[in-house]
Amino acid sequence: MADDPFVSIVVPARNAEATLAQALDCLLGQDFANWEAIVVDDGSTDGTPAVIASYVEQDARFRTVSSCANSAAGARNKGISEARGRWLMFLDADDWVDASFLAKMLAVLGASPDSVAAYCGSRRVMPDGALTPPSIAPEVAIQPFETFARRCAIRTHALLIDRATITELGGFDVSLRTCEDWDLWQRVARLGKRWVMVDEPLAFYRNSPGSLTRNSTQMLADAEIVIARGFSADPRVKHPASAHANGAISAHGGTASEALAWFVLWNAASDCGSGGGSIEPQTLRALPARFEWAREIAKVVFDGLVVGSRSVPEQLAARWDRIGGPVTELVVELGKVWGDPVAGRRVQYHLEQMLLDFDDLAAPRRLARTLAIRVDVRNPRSTELPKGIDQIYAYLVKDGQIEALVQFGVLGNVTRRHWIDLILNFVPTQEFIRGLSGHERMVFRFWRCFARLARRSPVHAPQKGAGADKSNMFAAEA
Known part of the structure; x- marks a missing residue:
């Protein structure tokens, strides 16, 4: 009509x-x-x-x-x-x-x-x-x-x-x-x-x-x-x-068992966020343990945590005391299912980085394997690592402004000299260099050979007017 x-x-x-x-x-x-x-x-x-x-x-x-x-x-x-x-x-x-x-x-x-x-x-x-x-x-x-x-x-x-x-x-x-x-x-x-x-x-x-x-x-x-x-x-x-007519083709994105495993993973992470629930770890076996998939797996866990904890990403790191234990246990179980604990740790590192990318680090954050802090480039101090921490995530700050973000693996405490080396590489200012002693002016290239450094945008936030993030969603929310 x-x-x-x-x-x-x-x-x-x-x-x-x-x-x-x-x-x-x-x-x-x-x-x-x-x-x-x-x-x-x-x-x-x-x-x-x-x-x-x-x-x-x-x-x-x-x-x-x-x-x-x-x-x-x-x-x-x-x-x-x-x-x-x-x-x-x-x-x-x-x-x-x-x-x-x-x-x-x-x-x-x-x-x-x-x-x-x-x-x-x-x-x-x-x-x-x-x-x-x-x-x-x-x-x-x-x-x-x-x-x-x-x-x-x-x-x-x-x-x-x-x-x-x-x-x-x-x-x-x-x-x-x-x-x-x-x-x-x-x-x-x-x-x-x-x-x-x-x-x-x-x-x-x-x-x-x-x-x-x-x-x-x-x-x-x-x-x-x-x-x-x-x-x-x-x-x-x-x-x-x-x-x-006969259903999906595995070559176009994985098998049915893999699809179900992704969905199980999201639900398990959501349960971790809400403080309850449990899964049968074997249901995760079909997830790919390859290196290039670690970040994708961490993204699904992250999304599940957001929903389960009813938190926006900026709030998750501050709520680690409540959600950190269950989600770390989930990732450890994932490594056991794969028979590859190193693959599980890769997922953990990516997940912790994602949480911290949304955090302003107004207060230091200690996650399962990562210590996140702010470092004053005018007065860097040695950093003692708590037991179990083997990664540093740090904002290099000058006059209250974030100049750079550095992330690296560590096997011991981070000395003042190590921080100076990073600052000289990432925040080079003549004023700062003139304030150092002759010995401190040396750039510790040896340290750079063993540290994995990353300089990225300090805070992850969508730009005003930008389109939607092209992220995967693995949950049917009805």
């Missing part, structure tokens, strides 16, 4: 009176106006119905239906059955999107009429309101099915998707308590149609304590089902692309 809305937004809501208004307000603020919102009250027992009623009364674009599904998948399916728009969006009652979301997503879809979906970047929102750095998965636009066969790379509300396709595929699988969005995106991607990307963080995801995301046992059970489906034929998809 000519007067049908162009976009239908399905909002499942169950006991969501505290957050629902913010979700619905973000729709009222959209730059694009031709939409309808179907708010599905899924058996709420709090003030949610009254919140819904107030929006239905003030704007005819809001409609409401009732559901007794007691699940996000069932409630969304109810909303799909009522939708009239060309495109579908699924917005949970505790999330929101930028005012430009619909306009920008529709613009890229308009420029690519053969596409089945458009997606954007996202940011997590912690209970204190702090935002994580943006993230996005550009590989979805390159090989959507091979990506979704292995992991859920897109937030539920970070995309617009073709309604006819969703209806044809039967909507969400209500047998899944979590990962139901991942399962549906995987089915859509199996059709072989194009996905397009908006490289901006337009979707905001609330990292709430009560989310099913935190139910690791349920998530692992559901993820194993979804991954197994991704690596085999799926009879639910009647007309798959020939390349995807």
